Amino acid sequence: MISQTSEYALRAVVCLAQHSDKPHTTAEIAKQTKVPEHYLSKVLLMLAKHEVVYSKKGLHGGYMLAHSPENLPLLNVINAVDPIKHIKTCPLKLKTHGTNLCRLHERLNDSIDLIEELFRTSTVGTILSDPTKSIPLCESTSK
Amino acid sequence: MISQTSEYALRAVVCLAQHSDKPHTTAEIAKQTKVPEHYLSKVLLMLAKHEVVYSKKGLHGGYMLAHSPENLPLLNVINAVDPIKHIKTCPLKLKTHGTNLCRLHERLNDSIDLIEELFRTSTVGTILSDPTKSIPLCESTSK
DNA sequence: AGATAAAAAGACCTTGACATCTATTTTATC
DNA sequence: GATAAAATAGATGTCAAGGTCTTTTTATCT
Known part of the structure; x- marks a missing residue:
């Protein structure tokens, strides 16, 4: 449904939102979120390119959120790494359909719209503020 | 979102629903739906195993719907070939989460529930009956 | 019974998402 | 200005989904 890569991106962003005091290195985020470190670095790169996160180079550098959690829809995170694609034209390339989808593909596209x-x-703010017993990504005891 | 295989399965089922008078061969369905023929045969096999379609072997055999279109939810078709999987346990394997998902994964699972x-x-009946200009899978002129 | 036409089974190939490893470049800080 | 810590880039590996091809089994019609 949601790709592995998107899920990793969301984990990273939520992690950064939880500790917004200072930049965090790829290694730190990887450890917290249990995402493969080297792969995460690519994911963070994409997030930085789409200005979801801000990267600070050099000593004591790392990644920080580029927006406040309340102003960062999950969709922005997902679209940065693995854009949701709508069905705009008939996948069967039927000429007479053109831009008019048949009911089947219209229905499938409805589901995409819904998501x-x-x-x-x-x-991201929603995720954090919602009262729950489980703190995202963390063992309950660790904080 | 929805896998290619699921989409193929839906095309095949809709196609069968449109011509429910007699069994249709894999080749016929493949031509109508523009699904790769040999791959379609695997998809139909799965649909038959899950009793979404009925298969008749031998001469003048082929596939037919096993249920009336009104009694065949699209979900049944999808689950036959590529089951929708819910997030039931914490993907990070955090002990203290156990079966309690954190808000992030709860949210992701919400989206799956929604779909x-x-x-x-x-x-399938919904797809067919809905008044629309485009007849599913067919060029408008052909019928 | 034999020929034929269809599904069923299974071996194999291709491609892209996911993942790892190893440079190289940038830039804070001393 | 040297250095260390970080991001960035690129080469390569792995695996499952998607796709193709061939053979076997089964039903039907002369």
Whole structure:
């Protein structure tokens, strides 16, 4: 449904949101989120290119969120690494359909719209503020 | 979002629903739906195993729908070939989370639930009956 | 019974997502 | 200005989904 890469990106962003006091290195984030370190570095790179996170180089550098958690919809994170693609034209390339999708593909596209809407309206802030017993990504005892 | 294989399965099922008078061979369905023929045969096999379609071997054999379109939710088709998987346990294997998902994974699972619900409540009949200019999978002129 | 046409089974190939490893470049800090 | 710590870039590996091809089994019609 949501790609592995997107899930990794979300983990990283939530992790950064939880510790927004200072930049965090790839290694730190990888350890917290249990994402393969070298792969995470690529994911963070994409997030930086799309200005979801801000990267600070050099000694004591690392990654920080580029926006406040409340202003960062999950959709932005997902679209940065693995954009949600809508069905715009008939996959069968039927001439007479053109831009008019048949009911089947319209229905499939509806499901995509639904997902998109859900992730547009829920932000990283939502994830953090919601009262719950489990703190995201952390063992309960560790904080 | 929805796998290629699931999409193929849906095309095949819709195609069968449109011509329910007699069994149709893999080759016929493949031509109508523009699905790679040999791959389609595997997909149909799975649909038959899950009793979404009925297969008749031998001369004048082929595939037919095993249920009326109104009694066949799209979800059944999808689950036959590429089951929707829910997030039931913490992907990070955090001990203290156990079966309690954190808000992040809860949210991701919400999106899966949403999709599942949509496909549970819309049937092959829905796809066919809905008034629309485009007949599913067919050039408009052909019927 | 034999020929034929269809599904079923299974071996094999291709491609892209995921993942790892090893440079190279940049830039804070001393 | 040297150095260390970080991001960045690139080469390469792995694996499962998607796709192709061939052979076997089964039903039907002369």
